[in-house]
Amino acid sequence: MEYLSFDSSTKSLTLKKQNVLPKPAANEVRIKVVYSGVCGTDLHILEGAFPCKETEPLTLGHEFVGTIDELGSGVTIFKVGQRVAIDPNSGCNNCNHCHNANYHFCKGGGINNTIGIFRDGGWATHVLVPETQVYLIPNEIEMHQAVLTEPLSCLAHGWDKLNPVNIGEKVLVIGAGIIGLLWACLLHLHGLRKTVTISELQQERRKLAANLGLDYQVKSPNEIKEEFNVAVDCSGSAPAMEAAILLLGHGGRLCVFGVANPKAKLSIEPFQVYKKELTILGVLVNPYSFLKGLALVQPLSERYLDFNKLGIKVFALSQYKEALDALKKGNISKAIFKL
Incomplete structure (x- = not known):
């Protein structure tokens, strides 16, 4: 062994x-x-x-x-x-x-x-x-x-908590590591097309995201100015989440999916949460969603x-x-x- x-x-x-x-x-x-x-x-x-x-x-x-x-x-x-x-x-x-x-x-x-x-x-x-x-x-x-399967089962749990994500809604995926890329694929599988933007600091990872062939915009964080309905953080970066909150429109939702350092702090303005009726949603691992993750492998495998x-x-x-x-x-x- x-x-x-x-x-x-x-x-x-x-x-x-x-x-x-x-x-x-x-x-x-x-x-x-x-x-x-x-x-x-x-x-x-x-x-x-x-x-x-x-x-x-x-x-x-x-x-x-x-x-x-x-x-x-x-x-x-x-x-x-x-x-x-x-x-x-x-x-x-x-x-x-x-x-x-x-x-x-x-x-x-x-x-x-x-x-x-x-x-x-x-x-x-x-x-x-x-x-x-x-x-x-x-x-x-x-x-x-x-x-x-295991990371996809975590995505399945996140998808269940975040739903509905309607076709036509503007979605920001933060981070183009493997989790961000899989989230982008999952959104595409569910019918979201040109309304998704992937935000990534590293140039090499931006190239990876662009090469997925999803026809999504891939940008450096400082290039993103538009407003979004949903933001999914896959980076675990507190500054990235703070920036995303500012980009959310009325009724916007931030999904905290990436694992942050336990000592990281997030600074937000409660008045903006109140005024825009924002939602901050956490996702922890994969309770009773492993079969869903396994089921996702087949439809994702052929293209994604x-x-x-x-x-x-x-x-x-x-x-x-x-x-x-x-x-x-x-x-x-x-x-x-x-x-």
């Missing part, structure tokens, strides 16, 4: 090997990982800017797909060899949040128990996961595209999920330094490990 071990005390990442594979508990399955994505949240964790397990070394990676390698003694609905995607999030199923179908707010679950953040994840050749978080990948979906157009690059696990460096420099929008 090969895996990347992260030590939060030293913020160091080390490639390690062990001869013995982990054995699944009764309610677990062992996954032989095929593809595992690198999320922006992973970069925040590596920098020490996002909470994670601190009591012992951790294997990151909360976006991964693979095949079932071994079943726990109590698992009856899956078979060895099946292709699966993993939902990294779950709840305790006992608290009021879980009983109200809001397990993403759960103090013992949700983002406080995420696979790849608080439990060992998919930056490894093999990983143990509870059977309740395993989803079969339909035959018509390619594995390399199915690895995008082209790795070259999206700026996604595939690396071996041993190339992790090169992958993380390319991400930090903005040379690519996303890195995916192929194991």
Whole structure:
């Protein structure tokens, strides 16, 4: 077994090997990982800017797909060899949040128990996961595209909260990293055409957004002066969100989707919120939307999920330094490990 071990005390990442594979508990399955994505949240964790397990070394990676390698003694609905995607999030199923179908707010679950953040994840050749978080990948979906299910499931949750976004409304997508690009694709899939603008500071990422072929305007933030009905922040930048609020018209909505530094502050004028009847909407992970994310892969795959157009690059696990460096420099929008 090969895996990347992260030590939060030293913020160091080390490639390690062990001869013995982990054995699944009764309610677990062992996954032989095929593809595992690198999320922006992973970069925040590596920098020490996002909470994670601190009591012992951790294997990151909360976006991964693979095949079932071994079943726990109590698992009856899956078979060895099946292709699966993993939902990294779950709840305790006992608290009021879980009983109200809001397990993403759960103090013992949700983002406080995420696979790849608080439990060992998919930056490894093999990983143990509870059977309740395993989803079969339909035959018509390619594995390399199915690895995008987790971020797409978060988008599906955001779309549910933001709806209705009507055709003809002017939408600002802030940030042309992979999440901003996927949001642009989702808007296009739902019928929004020439009324979407993508805002991005980096020139290379602006080129990526323009090459998607969506016929959207792609601009530097200082070029944007018009008014919008909806703004979706995918950057996690407080100054970008402040600027977006000023661009919202009456009844405008700001969707805070990107993960900001926990210490970042947002300055707004309450009078403008009152006068324009603005709405600020937060979106947290993917409660009960993983199947929706998996369902999105197929309609998006034919036209939108082209790795070259999206700026996604595939690396071996041993190339992790090169992958993380390319991400930090903005040379690519996303890195995916192929194991």
